[in-house]
Amino acid sequence: MKKEISICNITAKPDQKAQGFINILDTETKMPITIINGKKEGKTVLITAGVHGCEYPGIRTAIELAKEINPQDISGNIIIVHVVNTAGFEKRRAAIMPEDNKNILRVFPGDGNGTISDKIAHVITNELISKVDYYFDIHGGDLHEELIPHLYYPAKADEEVVNKCIEIAKHFNVAYYAPSNNINGTFTSAAINKNIPSLLIERGGCGLCKEEEVNLYKDDILNILSVLNVIKYERCSKEFSPKEIKKAIYLDARVDGCWTCFVKPGQAIKKGEKLGEISDYFGNIIDTYYAEFDSTVLYNTVAYYVSKGNSLVAYGRS
Structure with a gap:
């Protein structure tokens, strides 16, 4: 029972x-x-x-x-x-x-x-x-x-x-x-x-x-x-066929400041491409971030202000 x-x-x-x-x-x-x-x-x-x-x-x-x-x-x-x-x-x-x-x-x-x-x-x-x-x-x-x-x-x-x-x-x-x-x-x-x-x-x-x-x-x-045979269900639709990420970079802020991101989730990026930059309160750029290899953007931070250690962008390749 x-x-x-x-x-x-x-x-x-x-x-x-x-x-x-x-x-x-x-x-x-x-x-x-x-x-x-x-x-x-x-x-x-x-x-x-x-x-x-x-x-x-x-x-x-x-x-x-x-x-x-x-x-x-x-x-x-x-x-x-x-x-x-x-x-x-x-x-x-x-x-x-x-x-x-x-x-x-x-x-x-x-x-x-x-x-x-x-x-x-x-x-x-x-x-x-x-x-x-x-x-x-x-x-x-x-x-x-x-x-x-x-x-x-x-x-x-x-x-x-x-x-x-x-x-x-x-x-x-x-x-x-x-x-x-x-x-x-x-x-x-x-x-x-x-x-x-x-x-x-x-x-x-x-x-x-x-x-x-x-x-x-x-x-x-x-x-x-x-x-898992827990319930009977027929999927409505499927947009993606998931691919495995073999190598990924989870990029964190090196400094405090105003963050501007130049890439979007799902975007294909090239090695050396500028991902974003951090500026001070006067608009002076104090740090810039570039892709280390050809990859796809998984997620990014849309907040305008970031603190040192905050997540900025994640990208990876299959």
């Missing part, structure tokens, strides 16, 4: 959907979550959105899928966290958790005795990731970013896990899939520490929540759930 699923204070019985907020340990912070316990046996899939609170297409995708998916149509289970970083979402703070100024994406697997970001990561790792077979962390360009749809797989995980991740990546409607060498991200920590195939997907940006991007995101997630 199929079992019920409990996460913190929320329980879903077989053929049932349960929704509510889970508490983050001893804090007042809560996360909205939906547990969909399918009618039949199958894989358990975790989907998180809003690790960065202003990446709106992923958040809306999570909210709408949680509402629309019927447990009777499911083989297995789906756990959806609608917004991980609720404070960042409500306060419109890009990239960080306002209470401790940390990037939640970078503190996994977390620490139950740490600051709020560490505790959130600890709960996701131990209460959510530990219960699933696959994990998808859905993102999008933040308030200051624009991008071409792409995703990242955990390159530092065991070979078998990496291979599973790459096979799943090929089913997404994104232009590129790239290796991540981080070991402390949401999806990378899940793959390395728990041996769970995991991906981080990027779609949207600039603080926009376009309906067409949300629809494409939903189509992608439902298609992947179909690939």
Whole structure:
């Protein structure tokens, strides 16, 4: 007989959907979550959105899928966290958790005795990731970013896990899939520490929540759930056949100043091409950035001001 699923204070019985907020340990912070316990046996899939609170297409995708998916149509289970970083979402703070100024994406697997970001990561790792077979962390360009749809797989995980991740990546409607060498991200920590195939997907940006991007995101997630035999679904359309990025540059600002970018996501660029420049408050150029090799732009920062260490442009080649 199929079992019920409990996460913190929320329980879903077989053929049932349960929704509510889970508490983050001893804090007042809560996360909205939906547990969909399918009618039949199958894989358990975790989907998180809003690790960065202003990446709106992923958040809306999570909210709408949680509402629309019927447990009777499911083989297995789906756990959806609608917004991980609720404070960042409500306060419109890009990239960080306002209470401790940390990037939640970078503190996994977390620490139950740490600051709020560490505790959130600890709960996701131990209460959510530990219960699933696959994990998808859905993102999008933040308030200051624009991008071409792409995703990242955990390159530092065991070979078998990496291979599973790459096979799943090929089913997404994104232009590129790239290796991540981080070991402390949401999806990378899940793959390395728990041996769970995991991906981080990027779609949207600039603080926009376009309906067409949300629809494409939903189509992608439902298609992947179909690939995993969790739900029956026929893809609406597919714009891209994803290519693997073999070499990438993630360019950060070397100085503070006013940033002007000369390239766009998806643009093919040549070695030596000027990518952008930083000037001071008087319009004097103080730093210039050039491409190191022929490649394609994955994302860029659209914010006019950047601080030293901020991301500027990412580009890569197959």
